[in-house]
Amino acid sequence: MRRDYSIPLSLLSVLLLAGAAPAEAPPSELRSTNVRRLLITNSCSRCDLAGVDLSGAHLIGADLREADLTGANLTGANLEGADLTAANLTGANLTGSFLTNASLVRADLDNANLTQAQLYYVNVTGASMENLNLAEATVVGTPISIGGSLDPSQANTAPTVRPHELWELEPPREPGAFPHDLLDVPVQIMPQV
Numbered sequence: 204m205r206r207d208y209s210i211p212l213s214l215l216s217v218l219l220l221a222g223a224a225p226a227e228a229p230p231s232e233l234r235s236t237n238v239r240r241l242l243i244t245n246s247c248s249r250c251d252l253a254g255v256d257l258s259g260a261h262l263i264g265a266d267l268r269e270a271d272l273t274g275a276n277l278t279g280a281n282l283e284g285a286d287l288t289a290a291n292l293t294g295a296n297l298t299g300s301f302l303t304n305a306s307l308v309r310a311d312l313d314n315a316n317l318t319q320a321q322l323y324y325v326n327v328t329g330a331s332m333e334n335l336n337l338a339e340a341t342v343v344g345t346p347i348s349i350g351g352s353l354d355p356s357q358a359n360t361a362p363t364v365r366p367h368e369l370w371e372l373e374p375p376r377e378p379g380a381f382p383h384d385l386l387d388v389p390v391q392i393m394p395q396v
Contacts, residue, residue, distance in 0.1 A: 241265065322347070 230251065238255050241247035246266040253271045258278040265285040272292045279299045289309045296316045303323040313333040317340050324344040332347065 241267075 234251055234253065234255050237247050237250040237252055238257070241250065241252070241257075241262070242260065245262065245264065247270055248266050248268040250267070250270045252267075252275055253273040254275060255272075256276045257280055258276045260277070260280045262285050263281055263283045265282065267290050268286050268288045270287070270290045272287075272290055272295050274294045275292070275296070277295055277297045277300050280297070281301045282305050283301055283303045285302070285305045287305060287307050287310050290307070291311045292307075292315050293311050294314045295312075297320050298316055298318045300317070300320045302320060302325050304325070305322075306326045307330045308326050309329040310327075311331045312327075312335055313331050314335075315332075316336045318336055318338045320337075320340045322340060322342045322345045327345060327347060335347075337347070
């Protein structure tokens, strides 16, 4: 009597192949793979790059949308034109990084260190910037407010600075003597008194 084992063998092969699938890589190996991918392709959106060392990396125009860069070391990294839209940079070290024309739209920059960073025309629309360190940073054309509230309801409640006495507002009627001893001005352009 002959039996047909084709159906059970196919089911058995499916089960064996499913069991042979590789186990999920540990997070450190996955991050290492993601770093290599980023450095080779200049793209790693939605990648786990938490705590990685990318110091001094040239990531010009890199696609890092929604990447997890929590606690990453980006010291001295060139992120010119990089797309970090919705990236998590919580606690990241961006000391001395270069961020010209980068996109940090909806990025999380809470507790990030941007000491001596250069931010030229960075789009920070909707970014979270609680406890952001901008010591000695150069911020040009980037709408980052330092030390104030952006609450529109308080727009007209800013304190008005007034001189102690009204006479301090009056400009001098006649120009005084030019302070020659304070400035090193060539003789040809010094005013005649």
